[in-house]
Amino acid sequence: AHSTLDLHRELRQGSPEIIFGENKTPQQISDNLIRIHAAHGKALATRVGADKAAEILATWSPGLPAPSYQPSARCLTLGLGQAASPADGERYVAVVTAGTSDLAISDEAALTLQFLGHRFVQINDVGVAGLHRLFPHLEVLQKATCIIAIAGMEGALPSVLGGLLPGPIVAVPTSTGYGIARDGETALHAMLTSCASGISVVNIDNGFGAALFAHALLRQF
Amino acid sequence: AHSTLDLHRELRQGSPEIIFGENKTPQQISDNLIRIHAAHGKALATRVGADKAAEILATWSPGLPAPSYQPSARCLTLGLGQAASPADGERYVAVVTAGTSDLAISDEAALTLQFLGHRFVQINDVGVAGLHRLFPHLEVLQKATCIIAIAGMEGALPSVLGGLLPGPIVAVPTSTGYGIARDGETALHAMLTSCASGISVVNIDNGFGAALFAHALLRQF
Amino acid sequence: AHSTLDLHRELRQGSPEIIFGENKTPQQISDNLIRIHAAHGKALATRVGADKAAEILATWSPGLPAPSYQPSARCLTLGLGQAASPADGERYVAVVTAGTSDLAISDEAALTLQFLGHRFVQINDVGVAGLHRLFPHLEVLQKATCIIAIAGMEGALPSVLGGLLPGPIVAVPTSTGYGIARDGETALHAMLTSCASGISVVNIDNGFGAALFAHALLRQF
Amino acid sequence: AHSTLDLHRELRQGSPEIIFGENKTPQQISDNLIRIHAAHGKALATRVGADKAAEILATWSPGLPAPSYQPSARCLTLGLGQAASPADGERYVAVVTAGTSDLAISDEAALTLQFLGHRFVQINDVGVAGLHRLFPHLEVLQKATCIIAIAGMEGALPSVLGGLLPGPIVAVPTSTGYGIARDGETALHAMLTSCASGISVVNIDNGFGAALFAHALLRQF
Amino acid sequence: AHSTLDLHRELRQGSPEIIFGENKTPQQISDNLIRIHAAHGKALATRVGADKAAEILATWSPGLPAPSYQPSARCLTLGLGQAASPADGERYVAVVTAGTSDLAISDEAALTLQFLGHRFVQINDVGVAGLHRLFPHLEVLQKATCIIAIAGMEGALPSVLGGLLPGPIVAVPTSTGYGIARDGETALHAMLTSCASGISVVNIDNGFGAALFAHALLRQF
Amino acid sequence: AHSTLDLHRELRQGSPEIIFGENKTPQQISDNLIRIHAAHGKALATRVGADKAAEILATWSPGLPAPSYQPSARCLTLGLGQAASPADGERYVAVVTAGTSDLAISDEAALTLQFLGHRFVQINDVGVAGLHRLFPHLEVLQKATCIIAIAGMEGALPSVLGGLLPGPIVAVPTSTGYGIARDGETALHAMLTSCASGISVVNIDNGFGAALFAHALLRQF
Amino acid sequence: AHSTLDLHRELRQGSPEIIFGENKTPQQISDNLIRIHAAHGKALATRVGADKAAEILATWSPGLPAPSYQPSARCLTLGLGQAASPADGERYVAVVTAGTSDLAISDEAALTLQFLGHRFVQINDVGVAGLHRLFPHLEVLQKATCIIAIAGMEGALPSVLGGLLPGPIVAVPTSTGYGIARDGETALHAMLTSCASGISVVNIDNGFGAALFAHALLRQF
Amino acid sequence: AHSTLDLHRELRQGSPEIIFGENKTPQQISDNLIRIHAAHGKALATRVGADKAAEILATWSPGLPAPSYQPSARCLTLGLGQAASPADGERYVAVVTAGTSDLAISDEAALTLQFLGHRFVQINDVGVAGLHRLFPHLEVLQKATCIIAIAGMEGALPSVLGGLLPGPIVAVPTSTGYGIARDGETALHAMLTSCASGISVVNIDNGFGAALFAHALLRQF
Numbered sequence A, B, C, D, E, F, G, H: 001a002h003s004t005l006d007l008h009r010e011l012r013q014g015s016p017e018i019i020f021g022e023n024k025t026p027q028q029i030s031d032n033l034i035r036i037h038a039a040h041g042k043a044l045a046t047r048v049g050a051d052k053a054a055e056i057l058a059t060w061s062p063g064l065p066a067p068s069y070q071p072s073a074r075c076l077t078l079g080l081g082q083a084a085s086p087a088d089g090e091r092y093v094a095v096v097t098a099g100t101s102d103l104a105i106s107d108e109a110a111l112t113l114q115f116l117g118h119r120f121v122q123i124n125d126v127g128v129a130g131l132h133r134l135f136p137h138l139e140v141l142q143k144a145t146c147i148i149a150i151a152g153m154e155g156a157l158p159s160v161l162g163g164l165l166p167g168p169i170v171a172v173p174t175s176t177g178y179g180i181a182r183d184g185e186t187a188l189h190a191m192l193t194s195c196a197s198g199i200s201v202v203n204i205d206n207g208f209g210a211a212l213f214a215h216a217l218l219r220q221f
Ligand SMILES: Nc1ncnc2c1ncn2[C@@H]1O[C@H](COP(=O)(O)O)[C@@H](O)[C@H]1O
Pocket: B098, B099, B100, B101, B102, B125, B129, C195, C196, C197, G017, G018, G019, G020, G021, G046, G047, G206, G208, G209
């Protein structure tokens, strides 16, 4: 068999195995979506490019409920459910981006949070080139249980947030930028050496991983 | 003035500014310890080598309460308070190391947690070269609100924990190892690409940063 | 002449020269397959992409026995022979992958072993994100004369196997992953600094090289 | 001869050749200081460690005016002249640091500016971990003809200044930090990919170079 | 909203926000061009590839003034205005390239300067492989208020100019070259370690950033 | 003008300027070929891909002598002249490759030597995986005035030649290989640290540069 | 407790846990030597510098059998036993070095083999700068069950052996060399991209790891 | 035996084996100097630090001719012979440095040339920060059979010489510089991507290797 699915993960960690779509064939992704959906009633595949998604949808078995594709988040889902804004007093995650170019990663994080049943708000394009754009959102940020801070280029946004906010910040470097931005390595390394506190970091463009970390954290309440 | 101390940090983030000792002169560290202690009743300086600590203690103003030095953690503290094991039902952080060589970083994290008033347990030398050593500690790990997982060389411990535990794991790569371990870069990058979930990462040897992140997280309860 | 084939290699090392297809033209690959097959009765070209393979097959001289193409392994073969499971007591190589995405490299290793006349078993998708998946296979792994352990991302599988198994483990890092996985460099370096023992390493995605090493080892019996 | 001094540099660029002390012997530095002082009435050697400076001063020819040593800036000077605060309306350079640990580089820049006859102000320890510390200095920063912004670790200060100030900012990354700070490379690369505008960058710890650039700029008025 | 435009930037820094086109969708670029043009009467988007530009122009709302596209500079502009040579005594920027291959970056810098209302001259293909080609232009270079020096491969041109000219030189490394030129990193690092003085550096291929720095500098007069 | 051709180079260095085709437009290459051919009676453009070459040839001005294209060497030439084997006693360059995959670089070097009027022999596919293949060629290698040794992967061929031959060896690393071969960087760095003597190195895939160096050397006789 | 010794390792893998001495305190090493010796009758600590070894020996408890120190191998041992040459027909490992400078790593490998009860021969200083030095040893190399090939600088020795010998070669890169040898990284990467077959690789200077791999391999007979 | 000296090297390559002193013990260096001197009447050890040299001289066997030590070149020699300036019309090597800090490498190259019986001239401190310093030496440079060009920091000197001179240039990058100079890697890579022609490169600080290459070249006459 090409895959040994981890069907006990929901028990151990409160979420089904989520499929990493990038290096899998369409056939492998379809198989796994079907098996996970059968076991858990929902399924998610991340990092599925538009072409691969089209191929999966085109060859989907007619008798089965078909996944829906979110192009910005590059995700296929089955049984995703509704997104809902946090009600008053409800815990939520704030997903913040430095620039418009980081939106896809914010959407990947948001969709994963939705899949896992969490509340979140998205705040976009408030990076350090124009810091005043951040201030209208400070209260929402201060009340979040966890902040996911997404930035490319020099990745300074988490440092600025880390200096201002009390809560834990999961920093996500993105591959936005060129030249010595090195497809996100510079932002990654900068975030890891932040002089501000309360910051930890996940892999470049890994909106999914930040959401999973927030999930592990939110389950502690 | 050589320093502009951030005396509002306790208000914003629930902890006094903590002094980064590595690139400061003994005089600068002494000054800052005194001023922070005066404002907050306690003070901590991290990454202070044994020689620099000795010089600071030897030239300390006789009239003032002197800091105490913890050589393994390489920290100077004023007003540190007692460490206490978590009582039944009390929230705590589990600080785990892969090898004996990672103990200093575990001690830096533990001492910072103590300084910030948190409970913690330390579990040592249970890395993947002999995985069975981990199993007696599984229950303690599962109940922790947050795990700090410290490992050098290939840094595989957080991946293994991430596959087994439900809670959030802050991974700390260490500079243990040689050759292509590259003073901790290999462990750092391996942890960032972990295939397990619920893991985020801080800088190499940054036990302090992991404790500060746990602090931000624990303040949310 | 574009190539100086090493037709004495079978004598020196018990295998014909195997063609590295990646940087060769279709014409060069065809020529070499024909000449090696003429000398040794079999021939293998690795790292031949699907398009190049199609071009080679389309322009193959009608009078000659044509190679067959295995797309997952990206190999062209002439005179490959049958694969057979190891009989009881027969020596074999265990080829293990951490994830579904590493399957192509496992297939390259397996096909090379088959070409060289060795027995092997393939075990797939049993990496550290769900370690329990490994345990049903422990006996087969313990009895193998040599283990080929294939993993991308943080590459932790060989470390875990190295802690559990007595036999020699040839670790193969793969380019599975993104961001700081750096197309396999992180897994490569992590495997090289493994704290477990009995592990040596080959180049990224080099299933072929791992099989050749196993071949050199198996010839010693 | 060990050196071919560039005695026309003052004509071409308005400053005598400045001696790079790091890889020179005490004898070579002494010789060059004497020859440059003879030609221009003043001389400066940068990156001279405390031990080397002591050796130079101890073996200085008694008949000659001896250089004075500034340990924080690690510079030897002959004929340095007085530093003076900028008078009202006078052009000046603002030299800003993110942390106390960056003070030595600020002092190197300041001393070089003084040697070249320029006015400057130094503002210390106002980095992003506590952004409010920056605000009392905004007016002085806005009026400066040129800002030299010095920061280690993630190097976010120039980005924040670049978003707030109209004038040209010369960013100086420092080797403050550890682990993936990589002795200043992370700060350097982060500054180069800054999303803010009006920023250019010099080598790690190169306070001297930033001052020389400011000098070239100030000579245009 | 996908973007939070910084509409106060003209006040703070004398130029509207300029759109970074590389990681944005055609729709995002169009929206932003329209909103910025509405607020400031002109708009600029950089790093827009030919295909994306074509798509933007093809789907542009008929009622609105359409941007024009400069393929060499890879820029879209609205309300760009005329370029004019510097009149006698007028301040100008000299934009110099080492080779023909660096022309696109020179054009990006020039167009940005034009957009910001500055005068400039372009001098092309005068790098160190044939230094005599530089000499006819020395007077124009000496009189420039600021020099933008653009070079790929080993990036030696700014060092040579830095040895000859009195004014400030903003060095722009380009991705021209192959192999160990590493897409411009070698030129970048070489420029940063230049032994000549009066040089600061921006990111690889960042003609835009060099022009913005020149703008900040020219506003000081 | 897009280019400032160096028409005195033949005087200074005995060869016309040779056009670097990689980052130039078809139009720029055509213009330069025509101008150089007009001045020197011959012209060469290197690193011109097949598509770009086709475009240049398709749009060539009918009245002018058209360049011919050598696809393996990726070069366009005007007035190339005949290649001829070295006569007895005539000086020549030996161009040796480790593998078939390095042939394109050997052809680039050979064609450049031919363009510059030198004699050469090409020896292919004699790398260290089968060292005996080298021995039939030892006499030809020993008599060469200069050896150009071309190898990818680990780049061991120049080291072996350096241990056996008396003459100067110009080593050319190639981008042949995958994974940690890093597109030729590993071979480049290995060649630079060779323990054998009489070896110097040029950039990855730089057959042209090796030929130019041989040209400078041969002109000394 | 500072260490959780793995006292079942002998059962699982036929050797006691071996102490990694580099990042441990003298006290930690002493404790572990005593406990392992108590459990297994022998003990080995690797990577113990001369000063640390002296301190351990000076403070050793008088009542206990003291370890002996091998300075070239940088190892402390208890109960090491005699080294013996392989008798006729006995299996052995050949430990080969490229240069005199690699001797320490060869000694570490040899001593580890001796500790584990294996036979071995050492052959020194037969690298590619003078290949003829290798030939007198070919028969001994061909008969070895496993070859450990140790080389610094460009690391070409394993490639040459891989082309000549039938058996498995464990390549050990060393930190011998300077500049771009990068403390062994160049040799490491070169060995991993070897064009010869039957080669796998361990970490830089890891003679210990090569011996452990040979041990795992020899236990299969 | 610790070393297998290559006593046929003089026959093959016209020079005795030269001892690489950096990673050898004093005893190993002494042994090898004595044996090589016995075989060839002269001997040279490079990269011998001052302390190691003192130890070798202090323990030298009284009956034997003792080596002399050149501290700047860090070399020990036996039977070195006289240096002599090139007579009129005699072939010579020009050894040029960019800065005073590169003198040690120039001296290593010069001493190696002297040991091998060649004529040379040394020209110091004529780098690009003051190009006019180069011009008085142009004639000597143009007449040299081979130029060794030594530079640190950005390493631009060989590019400038390559544009001006007809002969072959062996470029030697040095570790002069700091920060992103990366101990010579930036200069090394810059030299390898030089846009000038007739340049090849050796390892960082490898004055020895450049001299050996010049030796191989000069033996062709
Ligand atoms: N020289 C060495 N190089 C690499 N690993 C070693 C070395 N010596 C011992 N080890 C391994 O390092 C592991 C111990 O890590 P630690 O718990 O930190 O002592 C042991 O289980 C050994 O397998």
